[in-house]
Amino acid sequence: MLIWFTGSVFPILIDISSISKNVAALFNFTYTLVCHSDPNKLFCLDSNCSIVCSRCLGIYLGAAVTSMFTLFIKTIDIRSVKPLFAVSAIMLIEVISYNVGFYSYNKFTAILTGLLFGSCCFLYIRTGLEKLIAELKK
Amino acid sequence: VKKYLSSFVAGFGAGVLQIVPVAKSFSCCLILPIASYLALVLDRKANNNLGRIDFKKGAIIGLLTGLYASVFGSSFEILITLITKNNDLVVAYPELMKLIAEFPLGQSMIDQSQMMLESVVEDIKQYGFSFLYTLAVVVNNLFVNTIFGLIGGLIGVQIINSKIPKDNNE
Numbered sequence: 001m002l003i004w005f006t007g008s009v010f011p012i013l014i015d016i017s018s019i020s021k022n023v024a025a026l027f028n029f030t031y032t033l034v035c036h037s038d039p040n041k042l043f044c045l046d047s048n049c050s051i052v053c054s055r056c057l058g059i060y061l062g063a064a065v066t067s068m069f070t071l072f073i074k075t076i077d078i079r080s081v082k083p084l085f086a087v088s089a090i091m092l093i094e095v096i097s098y099n100v101g102f103y104s105y106n107k108f109t110a111i112l113t114g115l116l117f118g119s120c121c122f123l124y125i126r127t128g129l130e131k132l133i134a135e136l137k138k
Numbered sequence: 139v140k141k142y143l144s145s146f147v148a149g150f151g152a153g154v155l156q157i158v159p160v161a162k163s164f165s166c167c168l169i170l171p172i173a174s175y176l177a178l179v180l181d182r183k184a185n186n187n188l189g190r191i192d193f194k195k196g197a198i199i200g201l202l203t204g205l206y207a208s209v210f211g212s213s214f215e216i217l218i219t220l221i222t223k224n225n226d227l228v229v230a231y232p233e234l235m236k237l238i239a240e241f242p243l244g245q246s247m248i249d250q251s252q253m254m255l256e257s258v259v260e261d262i263k264q265y266g267f268s269f270l271y272t273l274a275v276v277v278n279n280l281f282v283n284t285i286f287g288l289i290g291g292l293i294g295v296q297i298i299n300s301k302i303p304k305d306n307n308e
Contacts, residue, residue, distance in 0.1 A: 034282060078296070081296060084297075124293050128193060128293060128295065131193045132292065136194065
């Protein structure tokens with residue numbers, strides 16, 4: 001997850017002109033498969049922008065941070081799905097509010113709601129994968 | 139085949155939504171996981187299974203839903219391109235040419251990329267088909283849909299199982 005997140009912000013982290021041009025093109029192509037990458041919604045520092053939109057950036061950041069925090073926890077077992085529904089609802093409300101014109105697009109709100117969703121979603125994916133592996137080992 | 143009919147139905151639905159203009163923006167992250175979840179629900183209803191679902195089954199149904207969605211989504215996309223001789227790539231062509239020119243690549247690579255894009259767009263405009271475009275659509279859909287289908291399957295199992303007491307394994 002950390003590698004995937006780092007890839008999404010690599011134009012901010014390093015000087016794009018200093019790396020292989022083929023690698024830069026490959027990065028752009030890979031991330032546009034999973035994000036619309038609308039130029040107006042990219043997260044920018046100075047003139048360097050992320051490859052993915054602010055919301056996707058938040059999702060990947062949340063998943064990367066959570067994966068780092070839970071790296072040394074052997075198993076995660078979340079029984080209730082209420083936290084997942086709660087963070088999904090928050091993100092959905094934000095998306096709908098923006099689309100119906102209640103407020104204009106805010107990159108930081110998008111990152112924040114994405115961050116919450118990404119963190120929570122990662123825990124469920126990890127739980128699912130752990131249980132899948134356990135079932136396959138039986 | 140009957141065993142995974144639910145994946146077929148949900149995958150077909152997701153494949154159709156992948157070509158609907160506004161809905162296709164959410165295809166990977168929203169439609170595919172929801173389709174996998176619906177496939178699991180349909181499978182339970184079809185088999186009259188009221189017990190907990192195995193993660194293995196959830197993963198298989200999720201993967202198959204993604205696979206079917208990529209097959210249908212790609213087929214519809216290619217078919218519509220063939221009939222209309224127009225698609226998103228043709229519409230975005232002038233912008234893409236500008237984008238490639240601005241990209242920090244060597245001039246020879248920019249020229250090659252623009253020539254390749256031009257030939258793809260010309261083929262689509264003339265014949266409604268481009269091998270390179272078809273390959274890109276199929277590979278992209280296959281890669282993205284199967285991953286998000288699997289994720290949807292694994293989370294779907296947890297959503298369904300959370301509503302069932304642990305000792306109920308009917």
